[in-house]
Amino acid sequence: MNPAVLDACCGGRMMWFDKADPRAVFVDQRRETITVTDNSRDNASGQRVLRIDPDCLMDFRALTFPDGAFKLVAFDPPHASPGLSCLSVLESTATP
Numbered sequence: 665m666n667p668a669v670l671d672a673c674c675g676g677r678m679m680w681f682d683k684a685d686p687r688a689v690f691v692d693q694r695r696e697t698i699t700v701t702d703n704s705r706d707n708a709s710g711q712r713v714l715r716i717d718p719d720c721l722m723d724f725r726a727l728t729f730p731d732g733a734f735k736l737v738a739f740d741p742p743h744a745s746p747g748l749s750c751l752s753v754l755e756s757t758a759t760p
Contacts, residue, residue: 670734672724673741676714689734691727692718 667689674690677683695717702712722728724739 666733668735669738670727670729670736671738672727673739674718675716675740675742679738679740688738689729690719691722691724692716693721693723695721 667687669685669688671677671680671688671690674692677690680688697713697715699711700714701710703710724741
């Protein structure tokens with residue numbers, strides 16, 4: 665089965681219920697494990713481990729997928745510079 669969804673900057677996949685959903689390809693420009701502050705879950709230590717482990721290491725501004733490869737593109741960047749023209753890069757990746 666070809667994945668129908670591209671998560672173009674997946675990070676820790678926090679918006680996914682199934683973080684290993686086979687219908688998606690997870691892309692990010694980094695692979696790392698970091699400890700972050702988390703006081704939202706009655707966590708006694710106040711910390712949790714965030715694992716960023718994409719299927720493909722690449723920048724969303726230089727995707728190598730063919731045009732029309734995905735039915736849906738999820739795009740939730742951690743930050744974007746003002747004036748960053750990134751949506752045009754992602755538009756060609758999704759099926760019209």
